[in-house]
Amino acid sequence: MLSVRKKLVVGNWKMNGGQSQNAALIDGVRGSVPEGVDVVVCPPYPYLAQVKTLVAGAGVGLGAQDLSPRKGGAFTGDVAASMLLDVGCEWVLVGHSERRTLHGEDNRLVAEKVAAALDAGLTPILCVGETLDERDGGRAEAVVSAQVAAVVDVLGLVAMAKVVVAYEPVWAIGTGRTATPEQAEVMHACIREGLRVAGVAADGVRILYGGSVTAANAASLFAMPDIDGALVGGASLVADGFSSICAAAAAS
Ligand code: PEP
Numbered sequence: 001m002l003s004v005r006k007k008l009v010v011g012n013w014k015m016n017g018g019q020s021q022n023a024a025l026i027d028g029v030r031g032s033v034p035e036g037v038d039v040v041v042c043p044p045y046p047y048l049a050q051v052k053t054l055v056a057g058a059g060v061g062l063g064a065q066d067l068s069p070r071k072g073g074a075f076t077g078d079v080a081a082s083m084l085l086d087v088g089c090e091w092v093l094v095g096h097s098e099r100r101t102l103h104g105e106d107n108r109l110v111a112e113k114v115a116a117a118l119d120a121g122l123t124p125i126l127c128v129g130e131t132l133d134e135r136d137g138g139r140a141e142a143v144v145s146a147q148v149a150a151v152v153d154v155l156g157l158v159a160m161a162k163v164v165v166a167y168e169p170v171w172a173i174g175t176g177r178t179a180t181p182e183q184a185e186v187m188h189a190c191i192r193e194g195l196r197v198a199g200v201a202a203d204g205v206r207i208l209y210g211g212s213v214t215a216a217n218a219a220s221l222f223a224m225p226d227i228d229g230a231l232v233g234g235a236s237l238v239a240d241g242f243s244s245i246c247a248a249a250a251a252s
Helices: 019-029 045-054 081-086 097-102 107-120 132-136 140-155 181-198 218-222 239-251
Strands: 007-012 037-042 061-064 091-094 123-128 164-167 207-210 229-232
Touching: 007 091, 007 207, 007 239, 019 045, 019 239, 037 091, 037 239, 045 061, 081 107, 091 107, 107 123, 107 140, 123 140, 132 140, 140 181, 164 181, 181 207, 181 218, 218 229, 218 239, 229 239
Parallel strands: 007 037, 007 229, 037 061, 061 091, 091 123, 123 164, 164 207, 207 229
Antiparallel strands: none
């Protein structure tokens, strides 16, 4: 059965890049973005405007890696959703595990950021995922369900249906250790079922997998019925690898 959800592949450049590397990377991706897949890149803040120009006509959307929950004012170092929109973003990552761990972002703050993104007209990509300790302790589904539920509580059911969810087991991010397609599918199905039970129109919600996705493992992940694409870190920094992941999404 064909999925009703269009596949989405998002490149999270993290704190990598520079004006010449960015130009070379987008140049390498241009021309190989397949039909029928949404492709997005999320560069660091200083390069958003540059990359907006670079992706023109390439079939690649622009996203940011974080945002403030506030609208503006005396918040040094923060960036408001309206500013992201102003420089051409349509997407924004929220609650990436590196934000949760290194910057102490909790479920409540993450939910407020998701709400701020939606209010401004951006599509938030809500990142959730358990640590290795939590998985080994049998708490993976409870942890991830609580992360999603915290956002549903703040947003309500209708707004939640507009959010993209990215399941990223913390133990798989940047480690080269990918969840097996079966492990990922179990969690994706659990997230979708949790949304459905809460009353969200869950069949339309795209749930991406993230965690050491590469050209070699993408196709087997995309073959799973509840995996609607990927959030890609390291492999999004190499044009050929990223293009191959996009091609695998198109072929699935
Ligand atoms: C990420 O940063 O969201 C990520 C999944 O990284 P990597 O693909 O490098 O594991």
